[in-house]
Amino acid sequence: MTTIAPLVYDELVRNDREGFTIAEDDEYFYDALPYAFNWRLVMTPKADPRVWDYGWCYDGSASLILAMRVWNPETQNEPLGWKKRPTGRTARIAPRAGTEPKYNRPRCVHGHYPADGPCSTDPYCGIHDR
Ligand SMILES: [Zn+2]
Numbered sequence: 001m002t003t004i005a006p007l008v009y010d011e012l013v014r015n016d017r018e019g020f021t022i023a024e025d026d027e028y029f030y031d032a033l034p035y036a037f038n039w040r041l042v043m044t045p046k047a048d049p050r051v052w053d054y055g056w057c058y059d060g061s062a063s064l065i066l067a068m069r070v071w072n073p074e075t076q077n078e079p080l081g082w083k084k085r086p087t088g089r090t091a092r093i094a095p096r097a098g099t100e101p102k103y104n105r106p107r108c109v110h111g112h113y114p115a116d117g118p119c120s121t122d123p124y125c126g127i128h129d130r
Contacts, residue, residue, distance in 0.1 A: 005025075006073060008068055008069055017031060017044065018033065019032055022068050024046075028043045028045055028046060029046060029049065042056075043055070043073075053092075055086050057084040058081065075095075075096045076103050077093055078092055084111075108125050
C-alpha cells in the first residue's frame with residue numbers, strides 16, 4: 001500500500017465554497033473557513049463538495065496552516081494544535097491509524113488527551129461521557 005500525503009499549497013487559495021483551500025488529496029479538499037473568532041480546518045469530500053466530513057477549530061489561519069503542513073491524514077487521526085472539534089465526540093479515524101498508536105490516543109473535544117489528566121480548557125469536559 002502506498003501512502004500518498006496530501007499536496008499542501010504554499011498559501012491559502014480562495015475557493016468557491018466561501019473559504020480557502022490549503023491542501024488536497026485524491027479524496028478530499030482540506031479547506032480553511034474563516035469565522036468571526038476562529039478558523040476552521042475541514043475535510044471537504046471531492047465527491048460532494050457541498051458538505052464537510054470532519055473539522056477542527058483554530059485560533060487563526062497561521063496555526064491552521066502549520067498544523068496542515070505537519071499532519072499525515074493517512075496515519076494520524078486528527079491534526080495538531082486545534083482548540084475545538086465542532087463535531088463533538090465524533091473523532092476522525094485515519095485509514096492506517098494503527099501505525100501511529102501513540103499519536104492516535106483518544107482526545108476530548110478540545111484536543112487534550114484524557115489519559116494525561118483533566119482537560120485544561122473546560123473542567124467539566126467529558127463529565128457526561130462516563
Ligand atoms: Zn476537553
